[in-house]
Every structure is written in structure tokens, then in C-alpha cells.
Amino acid sequence: MSSVLERLSTAVIAGDAENSVKLVHRALDKGMDPKDILDNGLVPGMDEVGIRFRRGDMFVPEVLMSADTMSAGLDILRPLLAAAGTQLIGTVVLGTVKGDLHDIGKNLVGMMAEGAGFEVIDIGFNVPPERFIDAIKEHQPNIIGMSAMLTTTMRAMGHTIRAIEEAGLRDKVKIIVGGAPVDAEFATRITADGYGSNAPSAVELCKSLASAS
Amino acid sequence: MSDTQPIVVIACEVFKEMLAQAMPPELAAQITYLDYGLHRTPNKIVSSVQRLIDEIETPSLIILGYGLCGSGITGIQSRHHTILVPRADDCITMFLGSRQRYYQEFESEPGTYWLSKGWLESGSHPLKEYEEYRKKYGDKDAMWLLDQQYRHYKRLVLVAHSQDDLDHYRTQAQAVAQFCERWGLRYEEILGSDNFLQQLVAVAQDLDKADGNFVIIAPGGEIRLDQFMF
Missing domain, CATH: 1.10.1240.10 (Methionine synthase domain)
Structure with missing residues (x-):
């Protein structure tokens, strides 16, 4: 170096x-x-x-x-x-779920994922389920990353996953979740594919999910 | 059940006056209030509360005067006691008087920053953070950091269960509100109620009265996130 x-x-x-x-x-x-x-x-x-x-x-x-x-x-x-046509290792769509406007953690994940070689589509904060669905259709990402900072809004992660299932898109993407109150047990319970406890581990998770898909 | 068990109260200091009014003093064998500041590092709530629970020898009904507080109470073990805890996301629910009221307020304006007695006194609000950040990082970086945290908020609300508290904390809250004008936050006051806390005290005297607004942890159990979520 x-x-x-x-x-x-x-x-x-x-x-x-x-x-x-x-x-x-x-x-x-x-x-x-x-x-x-x-x-x-x-x-x-x-x-x-x-x-x-x-x-x-x-x-x-x-x-x-x-x-x-x-x-x-x-x-x-x-x-x-x-x-230079640098090869991307996958596409990640990131958003903070409906009702939640905290985006610091989500932005950090996005920046680090981009650094790791992903195309990152950031769909913002207070994102309703239908916008996640639209983003899957439009960008065909490998991974959807959802963030919530409050226990009040964590429930929206489960609602969003259900909406993605109902739209018939669940098998098209891997879904990961994170945010201060979220834990691995909650991620499993709402049938997410993974949980990142902090930004670097979320990016590691993206890498392993992208290479498996 | 609670007829035969002593009642022990472990609560956040923020509920001190409300609990003192709602709970007849002879009802609780022991009442301990913990510092509000624990909220800022939620792991400390678990260890502080657990230490107190572990010190109680006689099997008791422990009333936990806490909300979920950002998963701050998950992992607390009941040991040989029974724990009764309100099914509330945080103390704002308790000040408003019901979960329904909290969800209504939340839905009407997700970008709400809540100020309450505890938040004002524990020092965790944008103005106080500005003072801390400025000392550590200088004025420019302090403002930039606060912009990152608060730029999406729309409303600053002082909430209290009584008009007295609203009157008492108004000056402090308005100072914070003035600072938050830079992000266009509008200032409001909401008078809540102590209904939820009254219900908690009533349920403590008869656990059969516990409805979906309460979580009861049997002996040998543990407080888990999903008891509050689903």
C-alpha cells in the first residue's frame, strides 16, 4: 500500500x-x-x-x-x-420502513455496501410496503435491506415482508433487517433472511447472500 | 395470586409522582426508582433491574414501571418471581394514558420528537446534545451532526399526564423548541393522563384483570421482544 x-x-x-x-x-x-x-x-x-x-x-x-x-x-x-465498467457484486435496495424517519444507520449501510462493490438503490425513509414492491419490480435487486429505529415501527418490517409475499415476489429477493431495537430472533420470526447488528455486519451479510444467489 | 405475594415495584424515576399518586403506599412492600439516564444505554436497564430482582428473596409480584424502551428491558429474568409490565413501547405511552392514543399520535405525525419530564431532566434532547457535541467537536461539526439526526422531524411535543407538569416544564421545552426551529419543527403540548398507570396498579391487585395491555412473566420466564410485538 x-x-x-x-x-x-x-x-x-x-x-x-x-x-x-x-x-x-x-x-x-x-x-x-x-x-x-x-x-x-x-x-x-x-x-x-x-x-x-x-x-x-x-x-x-x-x-x-x-x-x-x-x-x-x-x-x-x-x-x-x-x-471503467467496474464489475458490481450485486444490487441492494435500502429503505427505512413506514412510520420511521431515522436514516443514519440505513445511510451508513448504503455507503459501506457501495464501498464493497454493490449497486445501492436508496429508497429513503418512511417507505410504505408498496414502494419496496415497486423497487423490487423496477431494480430487480438481489437484496432488500429494511431498517427501523423504533419498536413502534419494527412491526412494519413484518408487514412489508408479508406484502412482498402477497405480491408474489418473495422468492425473487433476499430480505435483511436491522436497526437499534431489532434482534436475530425477531428477524427469524418475521421470516427475514438475515439480520445485521451493525453496518459492517449488514454488508458482510449482503456479500454472503449475493454470492449464494 | 397477588393476594399472597408481596408486591415490589421497580420503576423508572420518570413515573415517581404518577406512581405515588396511583399506588397506595401500603400496597407495595418495596418501591425502587432507577435513574432516568439508564434509558440512554438500554443495556444498563437490564443489568440494574436484574440486580434488584435477584436481591429479592421472597417470591413476589414485581411491577416493572418501564416500557419496552427500545428493547431496553428484554432479557430480564423473573427467577422465582412473577413480573407484571405494561405493554407499552416507552414512557410516552404511559404519559398519554393508552397505547391507542400513542399510535394515533404516531400515525398523525411520525416525525414527532417527544419531550417529557424524563427527557428534559435526563438531558437527552437536541439542545443538550448540541451543547455536548459543541464541546467535543466544535460548532460546525456539532450542527452537522444534529442535522443528520433531526432534519426529518416535523413536530416537537411536550407531553405530561398533568397540567401541572406541562406548566412546570414549559419554559425548558420552549427553549428546546426554539433551537429546533432550524429544522422547521412546530411546538405542541399534549395533556395525557395517568389511566394506563392506574390500570397497572389495579391489575397488580388482581392479575385476572390483565388484558392485552399487560405482559405477565411467570416464574422462570424472561422478558422477550415478541411478547410486546405480536
Whole structure:
């Protein structure tokens, strides 16, 4: 790993968006491959953020600033990756369920999934079941990821899965769920295919589900 | 059942006055209130409540004055006791007086940030967070972080079971409301009731009265999310 990529990882960990933008440009100026900058600069930084967060050495505000930093870097790389025809490993549709407007966790999963090589379709927050169904029809994703932050709105995850079943689309997608009050038992109970307890583990889950499908 | 068992109350401090009014003092053998601040790290509710339960020797009826609190009470084990807990998502339900009222309010405006005695006193609200973040991250990053958290909210509501509490917390709530104007939140006050808590006390005296608004955990059982969800 060249030092510019190491410094890029460090900028992501520190949440220094200004510096990360400069470093991405510098790496590109050096003729480095956008995929290399993503995989060996931005992503390892964010992976380390995930590790520190789970260890309790970083808190949500710092994680958000790191995510914003990675996002700033991704914004520069995205068109270049697309132009280079970089192979995507699958498509993920993400949304926060009906009645719930918390999107921090969902956005984090989206950004990290994009970093991992997925096409991410973010359909927003307070998303009713029919919009998840429309998104399945339109984008034919491998995976639907649903988020809820409140016990009040968790029930909407089950309702959404039922609506997807009734629309005859359940076998077309894998469905994963997450959010602060959600647990694995709840995910099983509502017949989701998986549960991510945090953003990095949700992305790992997406990878294993996409490779199995 | 509860005729022969002593009643022990373990509750969040936020219900202190409401419970004191609703529960005749001679009814409870023991009442312990826990700090509101536990709510901010839900795992602490479980360990604090469990420690208190484990200290009770005589098989008792334990009234848990908590809501589900974001899965904050799941995992609590009844041991050789019976636990009675309101089937409420959180304390806002208790202040409003019923689950139906909470769902109505929720449905009419999902983007509601609730302020109550506990939230104001425990310091967990946007204005207090701003002060904490500003010290740690500087003004610009603090505002950015709060924007991420609160930009989709539409309404800030001060809720209390009594007019006295609404009057008492108004000034504080309005200071928060003024700060939240940057996201266009409108300020409202809702007078709830102590009906749900009154029912809890009535059910404690006769468990046969327990309807779908209550969860009862038999001895050897555990509080699980699905008891509240389905």
C-alpha cells in the first residue's frame, strides 16, 4: 500500500473530509486506479472505523463524520468506477420502513455496501410496503435491506415482508433487517433472511447472500 | 395470586409522582426508582433491574414501571418471581394514558420528537446534545451532526399526564423548541393522563384483570421482544 492510500485510510478514520478529497485527487493524479483507491484507501479506513466502533473506542458522531469523509471520496470515484465498467457484486435496495424517519444507520449501510462493490438503490425513509414492491419490480435487486429505529415501527418490517409475499415476489429477493431495537430472533420470526447488528455486519451479510444467489 | 405475594415495584424515576399518586403506599412492600439516564444505554436497564430482582428473596409480584424502551428491558429474568409490565413501547405511552392514543399520535405525525419530564431532566434532547457535541467537536461539526439526526422531524411535543407538569416544564421545552426551529419543527403540548398507570396498579391487585395491555412473566420466564410485538 502506497503512503497516499494509507493517509487516505487515516483521513477516513479521523473524519477529515477535506483531506480525504485532496488525497483522492492526489492518488488519481498519480495515475492510480480508482478501484485501487477505493479498495485500499477508503474501505480499509471505514473497516477500521467499524472495528473501533464495535470495540467502544469510537462513538456514533465520529462514525458519522468518518462516513461523510468516505462518502466525499466515493463521490469523486463513483463516475470513474462506472466509466471503467467496474464489475458490481450485486444490487441492494435500502429503505427505512413506514412510520420511521431515522436514516443514519440505513445511510451508513448504503455507503459501506457501495464501498464493497454493490449497486445501492436508496429508497429513503418512511417507505410504505408498496414502494419496496415497486423497487423490487423496477431494480430487480438481489437484496432488500429494511431498517427501523423504533419498536413502534419494527412491526412494519413484518408487514412489508408479508406484502412482498402477497405480491408474489418473495422468492425473487433476499430480505435483511436491522436497526437499534431489532434482534436475530425477531428477524427469524418475521421470516427475514438475515439480520445485521451493525453496518459492517449488514454488508458482510449482503456479500454472503449475493454470492449464494 | 397477588393476594399472597408481596408486591415490589421497580420503576423508572420518570413515573415517581404518577406512581405515588396511583399506588397506595401500603400496597407495595418495596418501591425502587432507577435513574432516568439508564434509558440512554438500554443495556444498563437490564443489568440494574436484574440486580434488584435477584436481591429479592421472597417470591413476589414485581411491577416493572418501564416500557419496552427500545428493547431496553428484554432479557430480564423473573427467577422465582412473577413480573407484571405494561405493554407499552416507552414512557410516552404511559404519559398519554393508552397505547391507542400513542399510535394515533404516531400515525398523525411520525416525525414527532417527544419531550417529557424524563427527557428534559435526563438531558437527552437536541439542545443538550448540541451543547455536548459543541464541546467535543466544535460548532460546525456539532450542527452537522444534529442535522443528520433531526432534519426529518416535523413536530416537537411536550407531553405530561398533568397540567401541572406541562406548566412546570414549559419554559425548558420552549427553549428546546426554539433551537429546533432550524429544522422547521412546530411546538405542541399534549395533556395525557395517568389511566394506563392506574390500570397497572389495579391489575397488580388482581392479575385476572390483565388484558392485552399487560405482559405477565411467570416464574422462570424472561422478558422477550415478541411478547410486546405480536
